[in-house]
Amino acid sequence: MPKKAGLFFLSILFLTILLQATFKKEDIKIHQLQNGLKIIFYEDHKIPSISYYTFFKVGSRNERPGFTGVSHFIEHMMFNGTRKFGPGEFDRIMEFYGGSNNAYTGEDFTAYTDWFPSKALEKMVELEADRIQGLIFEPQVFESERGVVASERRMGVENNNEAILNENVRATAIMAHPYHWDVIGWMSDILSWRRDEVMQYYRTYYAPNNAVLVVVGDFDTQKTLELIKKHYENIAAQTPPPPVSTAEPPQMGKKQVVIRKEAQTPSFMVVYHAPSCNDPDFFALSILEKPLLRGQSSRLYRRLVREEQLAISVYGGIDEKIDPFLFSLEVKPRPGVDLDKIEKIIDEELARVMEQGISEQEYLKALNIIKSDFYFSLQTNSGKANLLGAAEILFGGYDQLFSIIDRYSAVKREDIPAVAKKYFHENNKTVGRLIPEGGVQ
Amino acid sequence: MIRSSICIFSMIILIPVLAMSTVKLPQPEKILLENGLGVYFFKNSELPLVSFRLLIKGAGSAFEPRGMDGLSNFTADMLLKGTRTMDAEAIAEALDFMGARLSISTTEEYAMASGECLSEHLPTLFQIAADCLISPAFKEDEYKRELARKIDTLKAVKDNPGRALRLYFQKAYFGDHPFSHISLGTDSSLKKMALDDLKKFYKARFRPDAAIMAVVGDVDKEKLIEILKSTFGQWPKPSTPVPVSTIPPVPVPRGKKLIFVDKPDATQSYFALGAPGYPVGDKISASASLMNTLWGGRFTSWLNTELRIKRGLTYGAGSNFQSWKIGGVFTASSYTKNDQIGEMLDITFDLLKKAKIKGFSSEEIDSARNYILGQFPPTLETNGSKANAYLRLIFYGLGFDYYDNYLGEISRAKPEEIKRAAAKLLPESNFLLVLVGKRDEAKKHLEKYGQFQEKKITDPDF
Numbered sequence: 001m002p003k004k005a006g007l008f009f010l011s012i013l014f015l016t017i018l019l020q021a022t023f024k025k026e027d028i029k030i031h032q033l034q035n036g037l038k039i040i041f042y043e044d045h046k047i048p049s050i051s052y053y054t055f056f057k058v059g060s061r062n063e064r065p066g067f068t069g070v071s072h073f074i075e076h077m078m079f080n081g082t083r084k085f086g087p088g089e090f091d092r093i094m095e096f097y098g099g100s101n102n103a104y105t106g107e108d109f110t111a112y113t114d115w116f117p118s119k120a121l122e123k124m125v126e127l128e129a130d131r132i133q134g135l136i137f138e139p140q141v142f143e144s145e146r147g148v149v150a151s152e153r154r155m156g157v158e159n160n161n162e163a164i165l166n167e168n169v170r171a172t173a174i175m176a177h178p179y180h181w182d183v184i185g186w187m188s189d190i191l192s193w194r195r196d197e198v199m200q201y202y203r204t205y206y207a208p209n210n211a212v213l214v215v216v217g218d219f220d221t222q223k224t225l226e227l228i229k230k231h232y233e234n235i236a237a238q239t240p241p242p243p244v245s246t247a248e249p250p251q252m253g254k255k256q257v258v259i260r261k262e263a264q265t266p267s268f269m270v271v272y273h274a275p276s277c278n279d280p281d282f283f284a285l286s287i288l289e290k291p292l293l294r295g296q297s298s299r300l301y302r303r304l305v306r307e308e309q310l311a312i313s314v315y316g317g318i319d320e321k322i323d324p325f326l327f328s329l330e331v332k333p334r335p336g337v338d339l340d341k342i343e344k345i346i347d348e349e350l351a352r353v354m355e356q357g358i359s360e361q362e363y364l365k366a367l368n369i370i371k372s373d374f375y376f377s378l379q380t381n382s383g384k385a386n387l388l389g390a391a392e393i394l395f396g397g398y399d400q401l402f403s404i405i406d407r408y409s410a411v412k413r414e415d416i417p418a419v420a421k422k423y424f425h426e427n428n429k430t431v432g433r434l435i436p437e438g439g440v441q
Numbered sequence: 442m443i444r445s446s447i448c449i450f451s452m453i454i455l456i457p458v459l460a461m462s463t464v465k466l467p468q469p470e471k472i473l474l475e476n477g478l479g480v481y482f483f484k485n486s487e488l489p490l491v492s493f494r495l496l497i498k499g500a501g502s503a504f505e506p507r508g509m510d511g512l513s514n515f516t517a518d519m520l521l522k523g524t525r526t527m528d529a530e531a532i533a534e535a536l537d538f539m540g541a542r543l544s545i546s547t548t549e550e551y552a553m554a555s556g557e558c559l560s561e562h563l564p565t566l567f568q569i570a571a572d573c574l575i576s577p578a579f580k581e582d583e584y585k586r587e588l589a590r591k592i593d594t595l596k597a598v599k600d601n602p603g604r605a606l607r608l609y610f611q612k613a614y615f616g617d618h619p620f621s622h623i624s625l626g627t628d629s630s631l632k633k634m635a636l637d638d639l640k641k642f643y644k645a646r647f648r649p650d651a652a653i654m655a656v657v658g659d660v661d662k663e664k665l666i667e668i669l670k671s672t673f674g675q676w677p678k679p680s681t682p683v684p685v686s687t688i689p690p691v692p693v694p695r696g697k698k699l700i701f702v703d704k705p706d707a708t709q710s711y712f713a714l715g716a717p718g719y720p721v722g723d724k725i726s727a728s729a730s731l732m733n734t735l736w737g738g739r740f741t742s743w744l745n746t747e748l749r750i751k752r753g754l755t756y757g758a759g760s761n762f763q764s765w766k767i768g769g770v771f772t773a774s775s776y777t778k779n780d781q782i783g784e785m786l787d788i789t790f791d792l793l794k795k796a797k798i799k800g801f802s803s804e805e806i807d808s809a810r811n812y813i814l815g816q817f818p819p820t821l822e823t824n825g826s827k828a829n830a831y832l833r834l835i836f837y838g839l840g841f842d843y844y845d846n847y848l849g850e851i852s853r854a855k856p857e858e859i860k861r862a863a864a865k866l867l868p869e870s871n872f873l874l875v876l877v878g879k880r881d882e883a884k885k886h887l888e889k890y891g892q893f894q895e896k897k898i899t900d901p902d903f
Contacts, residue, residue, distance in 0.1 A: 022488055046487070047464050047818040088750050091741045096808040098815020100739070117815040147753025154708045155756055155776060161600055262706035264596040264899070296533035306530075309586060312593050334593045365538045372540030372559050375490050379823040 023378050025402045028388070029221050035237040036209025039228060040388050040398050041221045044381060050217035051381035052114040052124055055389040057212075058205035059107045060183045061244055061323065067201075069185015070193055072105040073149055074202050078112065079103075080141045082134035087141045090127055097123050105183055108322045109393045115382055118218040122227055128213075129231035132206055133238075135199075142195055150191065153184045161434050162330070165259060165267045169432035170326070172257040173271050177248040179325055207238035212392045216385040248273065248324060255430040260437050266333045267434035269316070270346055272423050274327035277320040277394050284411045284419040285327055288353065289317035290369050291362035293329065299349050300329065308345060310337045320394050327423060339433050350424045354417050363413040370408050464818045466844055469655065469831055472666055474674045477650040481831045482665060483657045485824055491658030492557040492824035493567075495574070495673070496832045498653075499686030500552035500646040503619040509634060511591065511626025513547040516639045516647070518587055520545050523578040532569060541566050545573065549620050550688070550765055551836065552647065557825055560659040564668050571672035574647060584636045591626050598625065599898050602704055602711050603776070606877045609896070610713040612903040613700050614770065614873050618692050628901040649676040651683050653835050655828035691768030693717050698873045701893040703880035710782040710878025711774070714789065716868035718762040718769025721837045726764075727850035728862040733762055734809040735801050735859075736792070736867070737773055743792050748775055754785055762866075766837060771866055779879045783886030786874075793867045800860030813851050817844070 029041040059071050081087035094101060099116030116124055157163045167182045174180045184190075204210075215224060251273060275281045292299050293316050296306075304311040316328040331342055358366075377383035391401040469481035505512040521543070522529040536543050541558035543566065554574065558566040598604050608623055615621030626634070654673065656665060694716060719725050730738075737744035737760025748758040758775035773793075777785045801809075821827055821844075834843050874890070876883065877898070887893065 047822055049815075049818045088741065088746070092808070095739055095741050095812045098811035100812070100816050115816075115819060117811075117818070120815065144751065144753035148749055148756055151709070151754065151777060152756040154778070155603070158708045159602055263600050265593065265600055290537075295537035297530065297537040302530065305590070306586065309589060312590055312597065332597065334589070335596055361538070365540075368538060368559075369540040372490075375488050375559065376557070378488055379490065380819065381822070382819070 025399055028398065031225055033208065033233055035235055037232055038212045040214045042216045042384060043219065043221055044216060045218045048118045048218050049115060049381060050118055050121055050215065050219055051385040053214040053385040053389050054112040054128055055212045055393055056110045056206055057210050057393060059105055059109050060181060061107045061178050062205065062241065063178055066189060067197065068181045068189045070198055070201055071110055072183050073193060075103050075105045075110050076145050076149060077135055077137060078131050080145055081136050081138055082130050083136055084130050084134060087138060093123065093127060099124060107179055107183060111389060113382065121219055125227045125231050129235065132208060132235050135202060137195055137199055139195060146190065153187060153190060157184060161263050161267050165269060165432050165434045168257045168259055169269055169271055169430055172255050173326060173430035174248055177246050177323060204238060204241050208232060208235050209237040210241060212389055214385045214389045217381040251428050254426050257432045259434045263434065263436035265335045266339060266436055268333050268339050268342055269328060269330040269432045271326040271328045271430050272428045274318050274325055274423055276322060276324050281419050282318065283407050284415055285318045287366040287408060287411055288358065288416055288420060290366035291358050293317055294369060303345050303349060304331060304342060310334060310342050322394060343431060354420045354424060357413060357417040360413065367408060371405060463814060463848060464821055466821055466830055466841060468841055474669060476674060476676055476678045478673055479653050480669060481655040482662060483827060485657055486659045489560045489659050490557060490824060491560050491563050491656065491660050492828050493654065493656045494828040494832050495554040495652055495654040496836055497552040497647055498651045499684060501547045501550045502622040502624055503549045503688045504646065504686060505622050508630060509638060510622045510630035511624060512634060512638055512642055513552060514624040515626065516642045517545040517547050517552050519579055519584065519639055520573045520577045522583040522587065523580050524572045525576040525578060526572060529583055535569055539565060543570055547624060563660055567668050567672040571676065575676045577643065579636060579640050581636060588631060592631055595625060595628060602707050602877045605898065606711045606713055606875060609702055609877065609903045610715060610875045613875055614715050616692060619688060620691065627903060645684055648679050650678050653832055655831040657824040657828045688767050694871050694873050696871060697891060699891055699893040700875045700896065701880060702877040702896045702898055704877055704898040705879055707879045709776045710779045710876055710883045711776040712786065712874065712876045713772055713774040715873045716771045718764060718771045718866065720766060720768050721764040722839050725862055727847060728854045728858040729762055729866055730813060731806060731809045731851065731854055732859045732862040733760055734812055735805050736760060736796050739812060744773065747788050747792060748785060754781055779882035780886060782878060782883050796863040797867050797869065800856060800863060803856055806856055806859055810851055814848060817848060
């Protein structure tokens with residue numbers, strides 16, 4: 001343990017004060033259009049660029065068996081043609097105007113992230129508004145893009161042992177809830193999505209009343225709002241999507257999954273069912289994750305990588321999800337080690353947390369990490385846009401961003417053992433192993 | 442349909458292009474410490490954060506003795522594994538406790554320490570970072586641990602065809618040249634290496650008179666000087682002269698060199714195609730960047746359009762230039778199902794030929810211009826990226842107005858210059874082509890390319 005703790009203790013006192021000093025809630029402007037589209041503006045004129053982030057409340061959580069991966073597929077199709085702009089034109093025009101973009105699909109939401117010079121704003125507003133409800137899903141393009149997604153799955157999952165194990169463990173731990181499958185979807189579903197069904201799904205979820213727009217950077221809020229009104233106001237609201245009603249039933253005993261495949265190194269992970277990000281326990285587990293897994297000073301790194309030398313690395317923790325998801329402990333084992341021994345050490349470390357909790361030093365470390373991570377993200381327009389959008393969708397309001405650190409601080413160190421006991425018990429556990437066959441050991 | 446609409450846009454955009462505002466890299470102040478370490482400083486109080494970078498010339502992988510791949514990186518790793526006053530765990534704990542970041546790594550040409558933290562923690566971060574650089578302990582047990590981890594990591598790399606491909610490519614392209622040194626090490630170099638080699642490399646090459654430092658963030662100059670004096674200022678300047686750091690010219694492939702690495706469980710084949718590029722600061726930089734943006738450097742590039750957007754063969758395809766002081770390399774790469782790799786390569790070579798013969802339209806060139814200019818400001822948005830830029834410009838001797846001039850050249854480059862860049866730099870008959878995939882499924886689709894040298898992924902080294 002470090003000998004300098006005294007020096008650091010002060011730091012935590014500044015937590016809330018500092019937050020208010022820089023990125024202020026009062027500087028954020030909100031507007032909601034008649035059709036339900038919510039817009040969050042934050043002006044920041046440091047660089048002549050704008051981050052324009054659109055979040056749709058749709059992800060693999062909204063899918064069903066036989067139709068998995070479709071949220072992610074629509075993310076791809078969003079660049080492939082509307083009535084007004086042909087396939088690929090979105091990217092061509094955007095790049096012509098000096099813009100660039102990316103997009104990502106998760107379990108709970110899909111985000112379209114554009115960053116471009118301020119001068120391109122009007123064009124980008126037009127392009128983004130157009131692809132809400134405007135996609136045509138031209139059959140030939142539909143088929144070609146199906147191939148791209150199949151390639152993405154082959155690259156991201158089939159040629160990546162950790163991803164294969166992850167997919168299997170998730171599907172074993174989660175039985176009923178749509179978090180059962182990975183965002184990419186099953187290969188057989190990818191190969192059989194039907195155009196009419198995809199279009200129906202798109203119409204339902206890509207509606208202004210199911211979206212949040214976040215604009216951060218070098219623009220004038222009033223003028224930008226006028227532009228947005230001009231291009232978005234005529235997009236009709238849709239019937240709100242049906243709620244996701246499936247709740248994961250409690251797990252009633254330990255589950256295991258073993259994969260045997262050609263590989264040079266094994267993979268290993270343990271997961272436990274964990275609460276939604278709006279559950280107070282989420283914050284306690286998120287604090288616990290830091291001393292347990294984060295960095296080379298974490299308990300599991302020390303034991304598995306340094307002391308016992310069973311692993312190359314450890315990572316994991318709790319994910320921010322709308323519905324209860326998983327707390328994961330992932331280990332990259334050294335080749336040839338006894339995986340049971342790794343499991344035993346993880347069990348021991350979790351038992352120690354359940355009995356003794358974490359030290360004051362570890363508790364303060366967790367809060368410091370949360371605080372500095374937050375600031376590092378605020379350095380860029382894109383980081384701010386991402387945080388505002390995620391807070392709006394996951395935590396029920398952009399303004400939650402300004403009290404989220406308080407929610408972490410509200411967790412008492414003494415609460416941690418009880419919360420840990422609630423989740424880290426044998427019946428709640430799923431263990432996954434990937435065992436190499438062939439290859440050279 | 443697509444092309445015609447682009448023409449209309451180009452007319453509309455003409456004025457915005459010329460008027461496009463950009464950012465200037467702010468001029469830093471220079472602080473010279475008594476031991477010869479120059480520190481470039483820019484104050485930014487927007488957030489309570491500070492970033493620093495410290496570059497050590499001549500401490501990169503190109504200066505490793507032959508066959509000692511990974512020595513420089515291993516040396517850098519060991520600096521964080523204990524000093525005379527703190528052991529590895531104390532260092533990790535102190536950094537994690539602050540939520541701070543500190544890493545030391547190496548490129549071919551130099552070693553670089555990078556760190557950032559909340560401003561209030563700056564004295565502690567500097568104290569730890571300086572301690573690591575000035576008095577590393579090089580303990581035997583830490584060395585053994587790290588060595589074992591590296592050997593295992595090498596195995597894990599070979600389970601990932603995309604990562605493995607890059608290393609096979611590097612070895613094959615550079616051959617005996619020191620840029621072939623793999624920073625992770627190789628099975629044989631790690632076997633040969635001893636802790637003494639690391640100590641020697643450290644002693645000869647990690648020194649304040651070969652270093653430059655940049656600090657950007659929320660700290661006053663007076664306070665910074667005070668912290669620097671008691672930390673990096675204590676780094677003693679050796680009496681020995683700075684070792685010579687010249688690197689021989691980068692090799693140029695003559696004829697076709699073809700390599701296939703068999704990975705029997707791969708469901709896709711991955712390719713990398715390489716040819717000579719150009720050195721940092723070369724006068725061809727702007728036209729080469731514009732050319733590469735159009736050919737393979739962005740989403741709507743020719744390569745990604747043909748391979749991904751039109752045909753759905755892959756999730757991603759791209760090309761880039763990597764440049765050093767003494768030369769550079771062009772690389773194009775992508776991946777697809779094993780039985781489609783032949784088609785993918787045919788298209789790639791057709792596109793190379795087309796660019797060399799026909800060049801690009803003025804509409805395309807305007808688009809690439811806007812793209813490079815428009816994407817530039819966010820590259821200097823953070824404290825860390827500014828600190829990086831300062832050191833890069835100094836290391837390569839480019840001057841702090843380099844980006845302004847470069848962006849000016851991007852605005853002015855003429856279509857014929859871009860065509861010349863394509864003709865000069867895109868490969869035709871002299872290149873290296875490396876593939877990683879499932880041999881049995883891919884091989885019959887590659888016959889027309891000639892004889893491949895075959896390797897097995899399970900063989901040691903690359």
